[in-house]
Amino acid sequence: MRCPYCAAEDTRVIDSRPAGEGREVRRRRTCPSCDQRFTTYERAQLPLLVRKRDGSTDPFLLDKVRGGIERALGGREIPAGVIDEILDQVEAAANEAAPVVASEEIGRIVLDGLKRADEVAYLRFASVYKDFQGAEDFEKEMASLED
Ligand SMILES: [Zn+2]
Numbered sequence: 001m002r003c004p005y006c007a008a009e010d011t012r013v014i015d016s017r018p019a020g021e022g023r024e025v026r027r028r029r030t031c032p033s034c035d036q037r038f039t040t041y042e043r044a045q046l047p048l049l050v051r052k053r054d055g056s057t058d059p060f061l062l063d064k065v066r067g068g069i070e071r072a073l074g075g076r077e078i079p080a081g082v083i084d085e086i087l088d089q090v091e092a093a094a095n096e097a098a099p100v101v102a103s104e105e106i107g108r109i110v111l112d113g114l115k116r117a118d119e120v121a122y123l124r125f126a127s128v129y130k131d132f133q134g135a136e137d138f139e140k141e142m143a144s145l146e147d
């Protein structure tokens with residue numbers, strides 16, 4: 001790879017060892033042109049997948065999660081930044097769970113985030129994505145929010 005100091009085209013690997021509990025390779029490199037040394041990390045980049053309740057998988061797309069939240073909110077305005085914050089958490093959890101994240105896990109993070117930000121938004125999302133067995137469960141959930 002190119003030298004980050006002088007942009008010379010070729011650098012040389014002088015040491016290579018496992019890092020990050022074996023999930024990464026750490027390389028020490030040197031540049032023959034300017035003699036600077038630097039470190040690179042190599043890590044597998046797998047496509048992220050979402051496993052749905054029926055066991056099938058879909059590519060993980062943050063825009064799809066955003067769309068799901070917005071559809072569930074049905075035009076209700078929630079404080080700016082709330083959805084972005086939730087999506088950041090979803091993305092972090094998905095990367096942690098890589099290469100496959102469960103749709104339930106994503107739903108739980110969204111629910112937690114909405115619950116703290118906006119109770120009506122939370123209930124709307126919950127009614128769409130949680131298994132509410134009917135009006136009774138919905139009322140129970142409402143009551144628990146009032147506590
Ligand atoms: Zn250089």
